[in-house]
Amino acid sequence: MQIKIAIVEDDAGICEELQHVLAQAPDLTCVCVCRKADAALRRLPDIAPDVILMDIQLPDGSGIECTSQLKRLLPGTHILMFTVQDDTDQILKALEAGASGYLLKDTAQAEILAAIRDVQNHGAPMSRDVARRLVASFHRPVCESDATLTPREREILVLLGDGLLYKEIAERLAIKIDTVSSHLKSIYRKLHVRSRTEAVMKCVR
Secondary structure, three states: OOEEEEEEOOOHHHHHHHHHHHHOOOOEEEEEEEOOHHHHHHHHHHHOOOEEEEOOEEOOEEHHHHHHHHHHHOOOOEEEEEEOOOOHHHHHHHHHHOOOEEEEOOOOHHHHHHHHHHHHOOOOOEOHHHHHHHHHOOOOOOOOOHHHOOHHHHHHHHHHHOOOOHHHHHHHHOOOHHHHHHHHHHHHHHHOOOOHHHHHHHHHO
């Protein structure tokens, strides 16, 4: 089954480049390109893409506000920010608005494709620089609920915030992927969250 992608981006060159990248992947298809927030809000609810690549700076408004409105209209659609904006405040606002991931525009093509597949599988991909910014803002006891986490869970949560995939965490800690998954379920339960993004955001604050 193909993953349907919509692009919300005002730069024609970037739109063309993204369409070219998507065309190289047999499991991905671009179903819509919108150059403004208003067009996205009018067209995308009927198209119902699986994943939206969303810029933050649009000619007629903020991509973050557009994300918030689209998530209310399309709760099952995953929105992946694709932007040059890398300050912590913008990242947090985008995630709070409902974005499931955050990529910078200098992300390699192969990583963009991997991020789309990851977010469609309920992951929360972030460019490593973005993840590092989030981690840098909470290099203290991991979060307010830190006392309830085991040392291993705290270690995994930091690696999670650093943008590592489950496989990379397993390799870093020399444990099985199933063990990582088990620890993450425990972390989510203790922090009362349902996703990687929520866990990282809660601990950043």
